[in-house]
Amino acid sequence: MLDDTDRRILRHLLADPQADNATLAGRAGVTVATLWRRLDRLRERGVLTGIEARIDWRALGYEVQVSLRFTLDKTEPRAFDAFTTAARVVPEVIEIQTFLGSVDIRLSVVARDMAHWQQIWRDRILALPHVTDIEPLMLVATIKDTAELAL
Amino acid sequence: MSVDLDDTDRAILRLLAGDATLGAAQVGRAVGLTQSAAWRRIRRLTDAGVIAGRRIVVNHAALGFGVTVFLGVRLAAKGRIDLEAFERAVTAIPEVQTVQHVLGRFDYRLRIVARDIPDFERILRRRIMTLPGVGQVEANVVLSEERRPGPLA
Numbered sequence: 001m002l003d004d005t006d007r008r009i010l011r012h013l014l015a016d017p018q019a020d021n022a023t024l025a026g027r028a029g030v031t032v033a034t035l036w037r038r039l040d041r042l043r044e045r046g047v048l049t050g051i052e053a054r055i056d057w058r059a060l061g062y063e064v065q066v067s068l069r070f071t072l073d074k075t076e077p078r079a080f081d082a083f084t085t086a087a088r089v090v091p092e093v094i095e096i097q098t099f100l101g102s103v104d105i106r107l108s109v110v111a112r113d114m115a116h117w118q119q120i121w122r123d124r125i126l127a128l129p130h131v132t133d134i135e136p137l138m139l140v141a142t143i144k145d146t147a148e149l150a151l
Numbered sequence: 152m153s154v155d156l157d158d159t160d161r162a163i164l165r166l167l168a169g170d171a172t173l174g175a176a177q178v179g180r181a182v183g184l185t186q187s188a189a190w191r192r193i194r195r196l197t198d199a200g201v202i203a204g205r206r207i208v209v210n211h212a213a214l215g216f217g218v219t220v221f222l223g224v225r226l227a228a229k230g231r232i233d234l235e236a237f238e239r240a241v242t243a244i245p246e247v248q249t250v251q252h253v254l255g256r257f258d259y260r261l262r263i264v265a266r267d268i269p270d271f272e273r274i275l276r277r278r279i280m281t282l283p284g285v286g287q288v289e290a291n292v293v294l295s296e297e298r299r300p301g302p303l304a
Binding site: 002010013014018043045046047048049050051052053054055056057059060061062067091092093094095096098099100101102103106110111123135136137138139140141142143144145146147148149150151 | 290
């Protein structure tokens with residue numbers, strides 16, 4: 001089980017992922033050696049599963065981001081697998097989620113501009129299998145984006 | 152202004168998107184560069200804002216958070232004041248991790264992490280449905296989630 005120290009470390013790490021180990025240790029009230037040991041243990045126990053670089057697609061010239069919500073044909077038993085396999089091959093897809101609800105699958109797709117988006121939409125998205133309905137939500141602005149948890 | 156990448160830059164981004172704790176020496180070894188050459192490339196990508204920080208990934212279930220919900224929210228009334236009041240109030244809710252302003256059937260997309268379904272219901276009733284200007288709401292519970300490398304291949 002996690003103790004209060006683990007929780008404190010995770011809370012500060014999630015609140016400020018950019019902080020270096022010395023800063024993080026200071027905020028969590030532990031030594032850097034303890035911080036290392038605790039982070040290692042959280043990794044070993046599969047609680048901390050990754051520290052990944054966040055890529056800003058806009059800085060790479062991808063100005064358009066669209067959230068696509070799909071409803072699949074549930075009479076087709078292989079619909080989910082076939083759809084997901086096909087979606088993974090589209091390079092502009094950056095996220096895939098499956099749901100329990102009125103939406104079955106969601107894709108996050110990036111494009112350089114509207115012309116590029118139209119090309120992806122026609123050539124790649126409309127070609128995905130077993131789709132009964134698609135609903136696009138065009139991203140205007142990200143107001144909040146954090147991995148923080150009420151620990 | 153967007154940054155031009157060559158194949159080596161793309162390989163570096165793919166590596167760091169998988170593990171941001173890799174040092175310049177490890178990255179260099181993996182892509183066939185010296186440590187200092189790799190360091191210069193990572194530095195350039197960071198300065199240009201392409202590497203925009205780090206993302207911590209935790210096992211939500213192991214921490215007692217069993218439910219992630221994506222919520223589509225449509226505002227009942229729309230004006231600048233309504234948007235600002237809604238955004239201010241919704242970003243203050245600790246269980247709301249993501250708030251995106253979108254165009255389409257909904258005005259906002261939210262990502263909410265809750266301990267379980269009753270906890271989500273409490274957040275929905277007490278926190279979301281009481282937000283200023285909130286209209287139609289649609290909830291979808293996340294079953295699985297994966298991040299893709301994106302157009303870096």
